Amino acid sequence: MLNRTYAALLRGINVGGHKKVPMARLRTLLEGLGHGDVRTHLQSGNAVFTADGGDEETLAAGIRQAIEKEFGFAVDVLVRDGAYLRAVAEACPFPAADLEPRQLHVTYFSAPVDEARFAALDRKDFLPEEFRLGDRALYLYAPEGLGRSKLAEILSRPGLTRGIIATSRNWNTVTRLVEMTRD
Template identity: 70%
Template sequence: MTTTYAALLRGINVGGARKVSMADLRALIEGLGHDGVRTYLQSGQAVFTSDRGDDDSLAEELARAVEERFGFAVDVIVRDHAYLRAVAENCPFPAAELEAKQLHATYLSAPVAPERFAEIDREAFLPEEFRLGDRVLYLYAPEGLGRSKLAEQLSRPRLTKGLTATTRNWNTVVKLVEMTRS
C-alpha cells in the first residue's frame, strides 16, 4: 500500500550552514525510489509517497542518504498523513485564534513521559505554555519562538537526551497536513 509521508529535516539551511537546495533534496528522495516528491519552504520539509518501510526506517534511510550526498549528518523525522492530521486536530491550544508565530509543534522521535519535564516551573513562564501529545510537544509562545524563554528551557540537552526533536510553526504544521492528504 502506498502511503504519503512528510520528512522533517532538522537544522538545514539555518544561518547559512548545512545548505541543501530543495531541488537537490527532491532529487535525492526520488533517487531513493520514492514518488510524488514535493518540498515546502527552504527549511527542510519534503513530502513523498512510498510503498515500503515505515516512519523510522524511512527516516534512517533519508538521514543516511543526506550524509552520503551532502557530507553532514542531519536528524530526520518522517511521519504519515494520519499522524500529522492527528497532531493538528489534537492541538490543546486554540490554533484558529492564534497567529502562526505564537504556536509551534516540536515533533519528537519517540514518546516522552511527562516526568521528563517535571522540573520546569510552568508558572514562571506564563503566559507561555507547553503540552505534550503523541510524540509531539505543543508550545504556545505569545511573543514568538525567538523571544520564548520557555522554548529555551524545553530545548536543554537534559530534556531532549535520546530524542530527535524538530520544531515547526503552526503554518507549517497545517501545510504539511494539506500536502500529505491523498
C-alpha cells in the same frame, strides 16, 4: 502495496548558512531513493513524498544515510505519515483558530515523551507561555513568538531532549504539511 504519503522533517538544515541542503537536490535525492510525488515546503527541511510501504524509522534512516553520503554531514530526520500529522494538528490543546500562527508551534519527537522529562520546570515561571504534550509531540504556545520565548529556549536545551530527535515547526508549517500529505 498501496503508496502512502509521508513527510520528512529534517532538523537544523539551512540555518545560519550551516548544513546547506538545497531543496531541488533534496527532491532529487528522495526520488533517487525510489520515492514518488516528491515536493518540498520552504527551505527549512520539509519534504513530502509517497512510498510503497516501509515503516517511518526505516524511511528516516534511508534518508539520513543518503543525505550524509550526498552532502557530507549528518542530519536528524523524522518521517511521519499524513494520518499522524493530521491527528497531531487535530489534537492541538490550544485554540489554534484564535491564535496567530507565529504563537503556536509543535515539536515532533522521535519517541514518546512523558511529563517526568519536564518535571524540573516550574511552568508558572513562564506564563503566559505554556506547553502541553501529545503523541510524540509537544505543543508550545508563545504569545510573543518563538524568537522572544524564554520557554522555547529552555525546552530546546539538550538535557530535555537527550536520547531523542526533536524538531519544531510553526503552526503555518504544521497545517501546510497536513494539506500536502492528504491522500
